[in-house]
Amino acid sequence: MIFDYDLFVIGGGSGGTRAARISAQEYGARVGIAEESRMGGTCVIRGCVPKKLMIYGSNVPAEIEEARGYGWQDAQVGDFNWPEFRDKLALELNRLEAAYTNGMVDAGIDVYKKRAHLIDQHTVELSDGARFTARYILIAVGGRPAMPGIKGEKLGLTSDQVFFLKRLPKKILLVGGGYIASEFATIFKGFGSETVMVYRGDQILRDFDREICSHVTKQFSDIGVDLRLCVTPTIIEKDGEGIRVTFSDGNIEAFDDVVFATGRKPYTSGLGLEEIGVKLGGNGQIIVDEWSQTSVSTIYAVGDVVDQVNLTPVAIRAGHNFADTIFGGVRKPCNFSQVASAVYLRPHELATIGLTEEVAAEQGQIDVYVSSFRPMRSLFSGSEARSVVKLLVDVKTDLVLGCHIFGPEAGEMMQMAAVAIGMKATKADFDRAIAIHPTVAEELVTMRKPTRRVGIPAVAIEMDINALY
Template sequence: MSFDYDLFVIGGGSGGVRAARIAASEYGARVGLAEESRMGGTCVIRGCVPKKLMIFASQAEGIVEETRGYGWTTADAGAFDWTMFRNKLDAELTRLEGAYTGGLVAADVEIHKQRARLVDAHTVELADGQRLSAKHILIAVGGRPQRPGIEGEELGLISDDLFLMEKLPGRVLVIGGGFIACEFATILQGLGAETVLSYRGNAVLRGFDEEMRRHATEQLRVVGVELKLGTVPAKLEKDGERTRVIWSDGAQESYDAVMFATGRTPNTEGLGLTELGVKLGARGEVVVDEWSQTSVPSIFAVGDVTDRVNLTPVAIREGHSFADTIFGAKPRKVDHGLVASAVYVRPHEVATIGLTEEEAAAKGPHEVYVASFRPMRSLFAGSDARVIMKLLVDAGTKKVTGCHIFGPEAGEMIQLVAIPMGMGATKADFDAAIAVHPTLAEEIVTMRRPTRHIGGAHPDKTVGSA
């Protein structure tokens, strides 16, 4: 049977673009790609990239305060010009979108700037009614923000809206306790908005190491975010130009803006997947096997739409591995078991890889190494902020099974820790590395004796550090 394409990709985010480009440029496949919005997907247009640039912008006040501790007679950071920043941000995102598009064009991928849906196992239909056939179809449509299902929820903003606001709100409520909520609360407070964060739990970042959660929660308070823990909104109402929040206990407050950061859901609605017999999970995610193949053999899926590990670098690796496997005759799977990640709160980030202390204890005897200290740079400037570094080590094999860092540039450090951990490094391997002094990261290789033991009986109960 003759097809219009060897591969048709639905979705122009990081995973879909990587798969399309590799299949076409390295393996000579005829590739088509449909994207109804801007090329680059969530990460480039409404996620990682603009969010990180906003984090940089939100740090100005803290930087000025630190410079005073070093003898600079700086008055203050001045007023933040949201319009100027947003215009510059738009220009940068347009540049990146052009780079993504240019890479596809250079690889001879045919781009269709419209929505696509599946008609059968080898056919997609574009929004203009055109039907195209492909030997293989890749679903890479990502996820979308979800609202909490309360009355009046349409009055609230979602994370996408942060990048489109005409002006910053004076007082804003962020609802949620995950990394998106924490990062956006950090951003808004740093840019000058009076920020309140509401979360049903007693500490933010559910699923992270409990010690890291406590420090991240306290840091939000320290930077000025008002926390309303253990409570959730029950209803939103219009209050003139503002939004009134009725809380679950009956209390009421009004805000200039309310933003939901209550999770994301796979973006599978309207793709025609269930009609074709493509199996979906409880949250609407596309169910795939270890090769990213769905229940329909010619259809594959990568990225957040599969709800495996919802991170951009994972989607990129999945897309690349798919292309290598299907078009390069180089079968390659993605190991989702050991993936580093970071939460870009300020001034200290939270970064993690491997087991949390709670998970390690459940698996069996582990040694816990912890370093807690005031870093030289901020200490000299008069800050009481502490850095926390933690290694979890299997008591039997001595392999490092988890690493957690709360500190400046923690994301940069955890990237490098991911390399030895991926190679199965032991604590002795970490100890053998000579420290770079004076750095924060040297603490990772200078913790000599366990702080505590968890998960069962241990022959050595010595507690301390060297």
């Protein structure tokens, strides 16, 4: 059978564009790509990139305050011009979108700015009725914000919409306890909004190490974020130009804006997947194997739509691995058991890789190394902000099972720690490294004695496992 394309990609985000470009540029595949919204996807247009720029901008008042602690007595910050920032941000996103589109075109890829859905295992149809056949089809449509299902929630915003507000809210409510809600709490507080964050659980960032998260909670208190745990909104109502919110604890409060950061769902509705036999999971995610292959042999999927590790670099790696495997003849499975990540809070970030103390202790006996201190930068300026560095080490093998950092530019530090841990570094390997002084990161290689030993001895775990057979 002669196909129109070797590969047709549905979705122009991080994973889809990487797979398309590598397949076309490096391996000579004939590629078409369809994107119903804006090329670049969630990360570039309504996620990582604009969010990080907002974080940089919102941290300026704190930097000015720190400058005064270093003797710049006349340092002061003026009024923040939200419309000016917002419009400049929009121009930058337009530039990035054009760069992504031009990159596809320069690679010889046919770009269709249309929604697409599947007709069969080799055929896609665009929203204008055009049909194309392809030897392989890659689904990379990402996810969309999920709403909690409460009365009046349509009056609220999602994280996709906050970058383009007409005016900066004087008082804002963030609903959720994950990294999106946490980062936007930092952003809006830094911009000067009265910021309230509510979460139904008893701890935010629930998938992260609990000890490290306790420092995040304290930091919110220190910078003035009103964090309320075990509380949820139950009713959202219009209140003049603002919004009135009724909470589960009976309180009623007015806000200028309400932002829901209550999770995301794979964007699989209406793609025609189930009709042609592609298996989906309970959350609507596409089920794939280690090669990103679905239950239909010619159809693959990468990125947030498979709902495994929903991070941009993971989507990019999966897209690249797909191209190498299918068109490059180099089989590269997707194994994302060791993925570093960061939560871009201010003044201190949270970064992590590997197991949390809670999970590691359930699997065996571990030594926990923790150093908590006021770094010299904070100490000198008069800030009470503390940094925390934590390593989890398997007692039996000396392998470093987890690393957690809470401090300035923690994500930058974690990127290099991730290389070592990905190579199965031991605590002895860390100890052999000579410290760079004075840095926060030197704590990673200077902690000599464990703070505590926790978990079940490995021999006991082996006995329990053997008892199952």
